[in-house]
Amino acid sequence: MSGPRLDEFARPGDAWSRAYLGSDFCQTLLPAPSTMLEAFAALRGRAAFALVTPPVNDAGLHRVGVLLDLLAAETAPEAATEVVVNDWGVLGLVRAHPSLTPVLGRLLTRMLRDPRLPPDRLEAEAPSTRALQQSSVTSPPFQGLLRSFGVRRVELDPVAQGLAMDFDAMGLAPTLHAPFGYVTTGRVCLFAAMGQAEEHRFEVGAPCRQECRRFAARMTDATPSPDAALITAGNTVMQRHERSVITRVLDALASREARVVVRDAPFGEVAWATEHLPSATRWIEEHVS
Amino acid sequence: MQDAIGVRAPQIGIASPLSDPDEVELLVSNGATEFYCGVAPSAWAARYGASWLNRRSRGRANLPSMEHVANLVEKVHAHGLPVRVTLNAPFYTGEQLADVLALAGEITAAGADGLIVSDVGLILALRERGVAADITLSSMAAMRNSGAAGFFRDLGVTRMVLPRHVRMSEVASLRAHLPDVALELFVLNDGCVYEEGHCATTHALGTFCLTEWEYALDRRDGAAPTDEERAAFDEAVDDYRRWKWHVNNCGSSFSDRGLPNGPCGLCAIWDLCDLGVSCLKIVGRDSPTVRKVRSLRLVKTIVEQVAGGGTREAAAEYAQGLRDTPELCGSGFMCYYRDAVPTGRGPRSPAGCSPSGP
Numbered sequence: 001m002s003g004p005r006l007d008e009f010a011r012p013g014d015a016w017s018r019a020y021l022g023s024d025f026c027q028t029l030l031p032a033p034s035t036m037l038e039a040f041a042a043l044r045g046r047a048a049f050a051l052v053t054p055p056v057n058d059a060g061l062h063r064v065g066v067l068l069d070l071l072a073a074e075t076a077p078e079a080a081t082e083v084v085v086n087d088w089g090v091l092g093l094v095r096a097h098p099s100l101t102p103v104l105g106r107l108l109t110r111m112l113r114d115p116r117l118p119p120d121r122l123e124a125e126a127p128s129t130r131a132l133q134q135s136s137v138t139s140p141p142f143q144g145l146l147r148s149f150g151v152r153r154v155e156l157d158p159v160a161q162g163l164a165m166d167f168d169a170m171g172l173a174p175t176l177h178a179p180f181g182y183v184t185t186g187r188v189c190l191f192a193a194m195g196q197a198e199e200h201r202f203e204v205g206a207p208c209r210q211e212c213r214r215f216a217a218r219m220t221d222a223t224p225s226p227d228a229a230l231i232t233a234g235n236t237v238m239q240r241h242e243r244s245v246i247t248r249v250l251d252a253l254a255s256r257e258a259r260v261v262v263r264d265a266p267f268g269e270v271a272w273a274t275e276h277l278p279s280a281t282r283w284i285e286e287h288v289s
Numbered sequence: 290m291q292d293a294i295g296v297r298a299p300q301i302g303i304a305s306p307l308s309d310p311d312e313v314e315l316l317v318s319n320g321a322t323e324f325y326c327g328v329a330p331s332a333w334a335a336r337y338g339a340s341w342l343n344r345r346s347r348g349r350a351n352l353p354s355m356e357h358v359a360n361l362v363e364k365v366h367a368h369g370l371p372v373r374v375t376l377n378a379p380f381y382t383g384e385q386l387a388d389v390l391a392l393a394g395e396i397t398a399a400g401a402d403g404l405i406v407s408d409v410g411l412i413l414a415l416r417e418r419g420v421a422a423d424i425t426l427s428s429m430a431a432m433r434n435s436g437a438a439g440f441f442r443d444l445g446v447t448r449m450v451l452p453r454h455v456r457m458s459e460v461a462s463l464r465a466h467l468p469d470v471a472l473e474l475f476v477l478n479d480g481c482v483y484e485e486g487h488c489a490t491t492h493a494l495g496t497f498c499l500t501e502w503e504y505a506l507d508r509r510d511g512a513a514p515t516d517e518e519r520a521a522f523d524e525a526v527d528d529y530r531r532w533k534w535h536v537n538n539c540g541s542s543f544s545d546r547g548l549p550n551g552p553c554g555l556c557a558i559w560d561l562c563d564l565g566v567s568c569l570k571i572v573g574r575d576s577p578t579v580r581k582v583r584s585l586r587l588v589k590t591i592v593e594q595v596a597g598g599g600t601r602e603a604a605a606e607y608a609q610g611l612r613d614t615p616e617l618c619g620s621g622f623m624c625y626y627r628d629a630v631p632t633g634r635g636p637r638s639p640a641g642c643s644p645s646g647p
């Protein structure tokens with residue numbers, strides 16, 4: 001399969017000032033160096049660039065290292081090129097490139113994203129509720145570590161239980177993904193099995209033909225809330241959130257530096273971001289029910 | 290209970306789950322060389338509800354109080370063995386951190402030999418506060434490359450439990466890059482469908498991944514899937530359900546010989562010894578005592594076989610023969626390390642499993 005192309009998801013408008021390329025979830029989907037450089041060059045002077053990276057093994061770490069070397073060589077400091085990291089090993093690599101800005105990805109901004117959490121039964125102002133509405137980044141030692149690695153921006157998903165974190169007070173800038181939030185992910189992939197010999201199905205690291213770039217599957221069951229729109233997209237379960245949930249979370253962010261990242265597909269490897277919240281709100285109103 | 294397995298103690302350790310002080314004698318006599326346990330004080334549950342103190346807070350997985358922890362530590366230490374305590378929730382919030390730190394202090398004061406932790410904030414806080422505890426990185430940290438291993442080593446972690454979903458070649462790479470880091474590897478029981486360290490659901494609401502989902506296939510280009518595509522997907526889904534059953538301890542079953550079925554790395558013990566892995570982890574704090582005992586016997590038997598000079602192939606063949614479930618082993622769906630099941634002849638007795646005792 002060919003890698004992601006920027007025209008997979010057209011830029012929603014001029015206010016969408018940054019393109020994201022890559023996957024938060026799967027090492028197999030790391031873009032080829034030529035794909036990344038092509039996208040980076042196409043954006044030059046038009047929009048900023050963020051390379052999204054997944055958790056990796058040592059072979060993947062080497063591949064990410066090659067991408068970062070190339071990206072850093074092409075990046076002028078004023079370009080504000082970002083690397084979204086979902087692996088502590090990758091964060092260490094980014095630190096070696098001062099022209100690249102690390103962003104804490106959703107897999108490291110840990111919090112509960114369980115679609116079964118019943119928001120209508122949460123007790124307001126209770127510690128048990130706050131624990132569901134906050135993430136690992138509220139821990140002061142964690143914040144200190146982020147500062148030491150030059151991380152100022154952290155990525156989040158919409159969650160039905162809502163968010164209760166003061167990002168300005170923490171000295172962090174929040175990024176909200178919409179409308180698809182991740183629920184769970186792993187190294188075993190239902191779609192990879194479509195193209196694998198029987199003896200390699202569900203084997204970690206077995207060769208993969210990237211069927212996730214062609215297919216996804218809606219999931220249904222009586223257990224989660226009836227309106228939980230769950231989708232298996234590659235190795236990851238995503239939830240398509242309703243507009244009301246996204247809007248409520250966005251309002252709760254109340255940060256001067258809030259950013260919204262949108263995708264048109266749950267496993268889209270191209271996304272667009274804006275810090276102009278009226279534009280984000282308009283996109284959400286037009287595309288999310 | 291009689292130790293029916295052998296006499297030579299190999300260098301590689303066997304970490305057994307422990308949830309009741311009364312299990313200690315039995316588990317020691319069946320091969321445990323170290324223990325891990327959890328605690329779930331009622332005050333934590335009352336305050337934080339579904340945000341559990343550690344990954345498994347339901348039922349009998351945890352000790353109910355610090356008094357029980359102290360009692361358990363005393364019993365384990367009477368055998369000269371160590372016990373570590375899990376504080377391995379995927380994360381703790383800033384508000385929770387003070388409560389976890391207080392508990393960590395109590396656990397250390399009770400004499401526990403270390404803490405099993407995944408949250409970076411907690412690891413840092415333990416060091417900042419000077420809590421004198423050895424820190425083992427939990428599999429919940431989902432650490433799988435040498436860069437991340439170096440990151441955690443620099444934070445003061447002394448041992449790392451690798452995630453369930455890892456290839457033997459990846460273990461070898463980690464050993465090669467960081468020979469000074471002690472590694473602990475899963476060897477028996479309780480798989481996960483997803484990567485538990487990256488799973489944002491909570492078991493407090495039931496096990497999300499074991500839900501019997503119905504799937505409706507879509508093509509991303511918006512066209513209707515062809516009949517061939519639907520057939521390939523349906524076949525994959527059928528196999529996926531079978532795989533999930535294996536991951537879930539084959540329906541929590543035992544073989545006809547009374548040995549526990551489920552996720553298994555017995556065939557890989559030769560390789561794990563060869564790589565110098567420090568410890569083999571048996572999963573199942575919430576398992577009945579009988580499952581813990583039989584799991585220990587299985588693992589100890591293979592470790593002794595390897596230490597006794599068996600080849601890689603002989604050890605794997607012996608491991609599969611013990612359980613005598615060719616239909617389960619043959620599927621590969623139970624294997625923790627499918628890439629380690631030997632296909633050719635290898636050398637005898639890896640150095641990591643040479644006997645350390647008389």
